Amino acid sequence: MMKITTIAIFLSAFCYAQKNYSINGVVKDQDTGEPISGALITIKEKPEISIETNEYGFYALSLPESDYTLEVNHNRHKIEVKSIHLDSAKKMNWALQKEEYKIDEIQLKNIKKYRAFSTQSKVGAEMLDIQGISKLPVLLGERDVIKTLQFLPGISSQEGSSGFSVRGGNLDQNLILLDEAPVFNNSHLAGFFSTFNSDALRSVTLYKGNIPSQYGGRLSSVVDVKMKEGNNQKFGVAGGIGLISSRLSVDGPIQKGKSSFIISARRTYADIFLNSSGENSGKKDKLYFYDLNAKLNYQVNKNNSVHLSSYFGRDIMSFDKFKNNWGNLIATLRWNSIINSNLFSNTSVTYSNYDYKISAFDLNGNVLEINPNVRNWGLKQDFSHYLGIKHTFHYGLQASYYDFFTRKLPPSFSSDFLKRERTMWENAVYINDDYQISEKLFMNYGFRLSMLNPGKGNNNKGETTKSTVNFEPRVMANYEFNKNNTVRAGYTRLTQSVQTLSNGGYGQMVNNDVWLNLNKPLTMDQVNLSYTKKFDKGYEITGDVFYKKMANLVDYKDDAGVDISDNVKNNLLFNGIGRAYGFELLAKKTKGRLTGWISYTLSKTERKIEGINKGNWYNANSDKTHNLSVVASYELSPSITFSGAFVYSTGNAVTFPVGKYEIDGQTMFQYGKRNSNRMPAYHRLDLNATYERKTTKRFKSSWSVGVYNAYGRKNPYAINFLQDENNPDKIKGVQTSLFSVVPNISYNFKF
Structure with missing residues (x-):
């Protein structure tokens, strides 16, 4: 150091x-x-x-x-x-000073609007405006940054899930950071909410094409979330009350202008309604989550500041004899230092723990309990070095230690691999240069050198464990023909040393993902080319083409059940390859009463692994040919805003049975080629209206009323196959849908 x-x-x-x-x-x-x-x-x-x-x-x-x-x-x-x-x-x-918005209605068309997201100049990252997304329609009225990201091109998801796929990647291939600490599970309430309470957030930045070399460890994207530091001038309170959740935030100075704090908490109360109506009346079923964000900041002197942030969240799900609880504990201690007039330093120590617990009874009445967890300790030393007017160097080192352990496995479980405590070291050094070659040409280039040591408990007796070193170059060029026409091209190489095993699909009502470390990291090479055209009156359009190839992929064997009780490593196939390619289109309008965007993605994602689909290419779980989002907001007056969102996507790739047979009187299904079938297409329309009451100097409030899935489309969440009771020779599919029409109303305040 x-x-x-x-x-x-x-x-x-x-x-x-x-x-x-x-x-x-x-x-x-x-x-x-x-x-x-x-x-x-x-x-x-x-x-x-x-x-x-x-x-x-x-x-x-x-x-x-x-x-x-x-x-x-x-x-x-x-x-x-x-x-x-x-x-x-x-x-x-x-x-x-914040932009003032108290103007006459007749002047409304000329005001400077809040935008839900903007593009960071030159590097092409998408930056969410936390205040700008507050009026967009969302499920159950809870403002959610992850749900907003899912409206962008190249990102696909499934209803009832906070997980998302970026350009054909798996859900676990997204690096999600909260104040620089990794978040291993970003979902609440089976995916209907994300872990991020927007009241506690300052900024959210998404990288999915050109990823700077200071980020690594995942193949598809980076979502960098920063918490607020708290008001160091005056005390404030903000919150909201909705149909099934409420939240409250308090921030203010500890010593005015020098130190501050923020505390933000949420809690849902769906279990109250669950146990007060119909057949569930009087029961003690539980279905809720709570979380808490807290941060302290201290300005030591004009050049040094210290920041301590933390997050704790827990989900509780309990029905009769089944229990499934999960949660995250995250903490970051950060020191910012201006070493001299050209050199900025950031030193961070992070801790992240994710665990879940499943408890149920087997057929013999015995209690089965599983409690896997993954813990991570991290140290980061980052420098930003401003050399002249053309070069800004970013360089540093990162050290990360993982501990994987599945506690309380019953003796009957055969997976010795999961019973062992496993560890892993993942270290990296990087350098990155922002270089303004000319007035029109900008480049961002560098490399990341990552080192993986699988640690203990990763192999069977007699097997050797080898460390690996991975070279990850990154380069991006941005050329501005003029202020309205820009071309951007880039190449990125990424590696990933951890992944999850789960019951598949995007959404899952039962949380059962297990994080594993890999002796041989996954790799991905991506090239992309984009063109942006800006027009008068706030119109802008961007087209992007990309191609990705992946290596060392892991997938389940054909006919292998996803069962944590099995010998996990024996059910997996390694050394697969993959490819993803597509076209993305984003059209935005950022000025005037009517603002919003249209995003469209045309893409293909495939895998090829010996032992699956006879060694031929097959559709990945995340493959979706078409993905369309239309998001709009209309400001009728300074106090009334209407918004809406329409989404359409090709159905998920799935495997349907092509026949059936019997073994000892039990009907078994024979399945066709891997992911060669499709669920029905997904589409819905969400609507929302926001009324902002006349504000005083100290008090602001608003009402938000909306409806999710306005025309009641029964979108498929899962399809189960059963033997037709009326015709034993036939197989029938039974579709499960999560939502029809879901209204919401919420009251928000700030003072």
Whole structure:
């Protein structure tokens, strides 16, 4: 660590020798003191230069001695301008005022709108605006960042699931970070809610094409979620009351301007309605979740700050003699330091624990209990080094330790692999350069060197465990013909050393995924090419083509049951390959009363593993040919907004039986080729109306009324096959659907 810091300071000293002077600082919200990531700093005298604040609100640039006019722009804040004479290193912090929206209705068409998401310039990441998504229609009225991501191109999901597939990847191939700590299960209430309470979040950034080298360990995407730091100027309370859930957040200064806190909690109460009506009246069935986000922040001095954040959530599901509970415990201790005018350091220590418990009775009345868990400890040292006006280097090291263990397995379980405690080390070093080659051409390139040590308990006796080193290059070029036409191309290589085994499919009412470490990591190579065209009046369209190839994939053998009691490793086939390719289209309108977007994906995802489908290519579980989302919001007046969302997708790839036979009087089904059939197509329409009451200086409130699946489409969740009672020679399929029409109403407040 000391060597890396010494090298970083040396490079910074070299930068000073270039006779440029640096300007650096932090951009924050004036009212709350929250850092603003993604704010754009431009220089009037040098329009070819622009730089964005990093995820902690920090920026730095170097310029020759002269007079300059700096402008800071962020889509939710007023533009700020400052003029300086640069003859020495300068520190310029900015406190931006929020954009005012109290205007006459006749002026409404000209206001600056909140957008549900925006594209981070140059690298092509999607950044969700937490406030901008508050009026979109969602299931049960709970604002949810993960559900909003599922409206974007290249992302598919299933009803009742917080899991999602990105460009044909598996659900476990998404790296989800909460304040830099990995989240191993992002679902609540069997997937109807996500683990993320939007009241506690500051920003959400999605990478699915060009993934910078500071991220690694998953094949498909990165969802980087940052929690709020709490208002360091004044105390505030916010919350909401809905039909089946309520939430409450409190934040404020500990020492004004220097330290702050935020505490945010949620709880559902579906079990109250479950046990108070019909056949369930008087029962003690349980179906609810609760979670808690908390964060403390302390500004040690003008260059150093310390942040401690945590999350705890638990789901409780209990019906008669069956119980299924699961949850996450996450903590991060972070130290931000401005080492000098060109060098920013972030040091993080993280902890993440995910476990679940299934308890049930077998046919003999014995209690069967399973309690798997995965724990992760992480250390990250990241540097952002601003060398001149053209180069920004990001480099650092990361160390991660995993502990996998399945507790309380009954003696009858034959899986010795799951009974052993298993460990794994995953370490990495990386370097990444943001290089402004010219006014029109920008490049982001670098590499990641990851090292895997499978640790103990991963092989049978007599087998050897080998460490592996993986080289992961990344490169992306962004060329702007002019301000309205941009082409972006990139290549990314990723590896993944952990994955889950579950009962398959996207949604699952029973949580039974088991995280496993792999002796040979999965690999993925992706190339993508996109073109963006901007029009007048806030219209924008982006087309993206991609191709991915994957290696070392793992899947179940044909006719192998997904049963944790089996010898898991004997049911798996390794060294498979895969491919995914497609076209994505995103059309947006960001100005005026009517805003929204249309996303469409045309894609194909396949796997090929010897021993499955006779060694031929077969559709992956995540393969969906068509995926369409239409999202719109119409502001009727400053206080009334209508919104709607329509989604359509090809049905999931599944395997249907082609025949049946009997063994000892028991009917058995013979299944066809792997994933050669389809469920019926999925589509629904959601509607929502929001009424914002007249606000006072201290109090704001709103009512939200909506309906999920407005025309009552019975979309398939699962299809089970049974022998036809009226004709024993036939097989009939029985479709299970989760929802018909689901109304919601919620009241939200802030003071």
